[in-house]
Amino acid sequence: MSGRLRVLLWLCCFCAFGLRAEEAIQAYDVRMQVEPSGEVLVTERIAVMAEGKMIVRGIYRDIPVRYRLGNGLLRSTPLTLISATRDGRPESVTEQRLEHALRLRLGSADVRLESGPHVYELTYRMNAQLLHHASVDELYWNVTGNDWSLPIRHASVEVLLPEGAQIQAAHGYTGYRGSREGAYEVLEQQGNRLRLATTRELDAREGFTVALAWQAGLVTRPGWWDELLVLLADNLRRILLVAAFSGLLLFYALIWWAKGRGPAKGLVIPLFELPRGVSPLMAGYVWRRGLKHDRKGVRALSIMFTDLAIRGWLSLQRDTSGLVLTRGEVDGDAIREEERRVLNALITREGGSLTLGGRYEPRLANALEVLLKSVKGIERNNFSNATGHWLFGAFFALVTGIALLVTSTGDAEAANNAVWLMLLGMLLGAGTLYCLTHGMIGTGLPLLLFALACLGLAAGLVGGDAVLQCLALFAIVAVARKLMRSPTIAGRRLLDELEGYRNYLSLAERDVLDKAGQAPVMSIALYERHLPYAMALGVERQWTQRFTAELRKGTLAPVEVDYQPQGFTQLMTSGEAMTLAWNLDRMLMTASVPPEAPRSVDSFSGSSSDDSGSGSSASHGGGSSGGGAGGGGGGGW
Structure with a gap:
């Protein structure tokens, strides 16, 4: 067969295949x-x-x-x-x-x-x-x-x-x-x-x-x-949806009006002392209405350490290996119960010590856990959350959300799978929020990806509208939870007292006599006693500036001018000791967080269409x- 004929035959076969x-x-x-x-x-x-x-x-x-x-x-x-x-x-x-x-x-x-x-x-x-x-x-x-x-x-x-x-x-x-x-x-x-x-x-x-x-x-x-x-009839589902949203909003609005607003603010007068039994931990927690910006409790623990050091029950000494914490002799009648539990979790015996360097220290993590448990009693006595009413609204939102998913499609199997995916996505979303607000970004981001994947898959099964409607319902529930928290009568009274006390601590030197003529005279003992409270209320800088001004004016006794704060190492100057107290939280953060292992995450996504x-x-x-x-x-x- 000639070459030209062979080529022609191949072309015919190719054309026949193309015409198939x-x-x-x-x-x-x-x-x-x-x-x-x-x-x-x-x-x-x-x-x-x-x-x-x-x-x-x-x-x-x-x-x-x-x-x-x-x-x-x-x-x-x-x-x-x-x-x-x-x-x-x-x-x-x-x-x-x-x-x-x-x-x-x-x-x-x-x-x-x-x-x-x-x-x-x-x-x-x-x-x-x-x-x-x-x-x-x-x-x-x-x-x-x-x-x-x-x-x-x-x-x-x-x-x-x-x-x-x-x-x-x-x-x-x-x-x-x-x-x-x-x-x-x-x-x-x-x-x-x-x-x-x-x-x-x-x-x-x-x-x-x-x-x-x-x-x-x-x-x-x-x-x-x-x-x-x-x-x-065609829009019955939408009508019921509007009724559910309106009913949920109205219910929470009425509960907030009745319980969520809390008692009215009382008369605020300058106070030079807080009532007995109010610790720096309680003062800071109530004033900030929780551990805001301090989810791990590190700042609160550093304030407690400063207070214990000033009272001589805990020694803070810096050396080449880091910060050495040594437990001193404790006055059993004067120490508060939450302070005793934290000290026992940290250092079990008198004279025992703990060195904080640049690595994780399990005993410090245990002390933080004990401290966080202690604030639950403070929360219970000073704040109300209307939990029962809030849970009723949350249950209503859950039932409504499931009904929205089920009625959004005629496919029972798809609706059932969407309900479970939605619940899993919401659970992972709550975990993500917890991790991100507690500084655990490495854990929170993977959870966020999995939560979005679950929601995307649910949207692919029942449509994006139904998923967005469920998310809107639970957003109302989440906002209501935030708004329902209000001070109790005792909490409102303490807030008013804390405001008056904070005003006194934050007064500039020139305003002390004008606005608080009966204010006690500045002294070392006065400064030390109020420093942990000033730190808890966020006015330690103003309080220290008052003390520094008295030092410069020479109004303190000569023996007090170059004082050594009780509980701090004798090798430190007064300024170094205060700097250590203010920056203690950074050392505690390093020592309280365990190292994270590397991880990899696969993500999934879903989509939906709307004809x-x-x-x-x-x-x-x-x-x-x-x-x-x-x-x-x-x-x-």
Whole structure:
């Protein structure tokens, strides 16, 4: 065989392979009959070429049965399937409810199609598809839909109106959704009949839409009362959603008004001492209404150490290895219970020591845990959270959220999976919030990724709207939890006393005599006694400036000028000792946090889609491909 002949033979084989039939919709012919009752009888004849790639057992057809109107409300369009055939014989049909559409799956999972051409025919009836204007009625119909995964070689539509109708305007649209291209031809337009056909092939995701108008009076129009009832029924879920949101907000607002506001603020007068039994820990916790910006309790622990050092029960000494904490002799009657527990967790015996360097120290972490347990009693005695009422609202939100997820789809299995994914996502989200507010960013970020993955998967099952609505409900619950916390009567009284005491500590030197004429004279003992409280209330800088000014003026006794703070090493100057007290929290932070092991995280994401339709005066050219009723799409399976 010559070389030229061999090349020619290969070219012929290649061309034959290229001419091999590919899967497509060869013809998409639709016949529509508008009945005097306002219903539309639709017959779709879909001729396909099956090659066992996408079309293996049959095809599916997604037909929208719920649309979003221009005002945001929903409109349902009931569909009644009359018949389904393949190649002239009845075909098995499985119905599946999607978020906004009904999926008709033609074929059987046990039967594979033979390769080659097949003709499917669907006949169904739909209601609420017409648009009613002042003098005309209009049909705006997406003939093929814009969501087919297969190309459409040729499409046509025949519309038959009621007897006596005269078509006043007609227009067609082709292309992708939103396109106003008019690649079609009018085959017939006479009296009450209209026939259109495309003049080019439609690619996957392209569609063919038709709109026509005729004189009013030939089709029964629903009354306003019927339209209102239908509108309410179609939007019942939204009405219940608004009622649930409004009810939850009103409930929490009433509870906040009755319990969440707390007692009114009392008269604030300067105080030079706090009531007995109020520790720096209690003062700081109540004044800041919690451990704000100190979630780990490190700042509170450093203030407690400063107080214990000033009273001589804990020695702070700096050397080359770090900071050495040594437990001194403790006055059993004077020490507070929370201080005793923290000291016992830190150093069990008198004279024992602990060195804080640049590494993790488990005993310090235990002391922090003991301290955080101690503040629970302070919280309980000084603040109220209306927990019972808040939990009732949270339970209502949980039940409502589950109902929203279940009613957002007709697929029971998808709804069930979405509920569990949503609950897991919310749990992981709460864990993320806890980690991020407690400085555990390395743990919080992976949890955040997993939470978003769960929410995304849930949105893919039931739609993004339902997931966002659930998140909004729980956002109300979270905000309510924050607002419900208010001081008790005892807590309000202590807050007023703390404000008066804080005002005294923060007064500048020149204001002491003017605003607090009875203020005690500054001394070393006075400064030391109030320093931990000043640190707890955030005015240690002003308090120390007052003390420094007295030193400069020479009003302190000479023996006090170069004093050595009790509990601090004798090798430090007074300024160094105070600097150590102020920066102690940084040392404690380093020693209380265990090192994190490296980790890697895989993330997942989900997405959702929302099919919606709306009507317009499209018969005069104001529409587009993909607009109007009908539509949807399909593919092979």
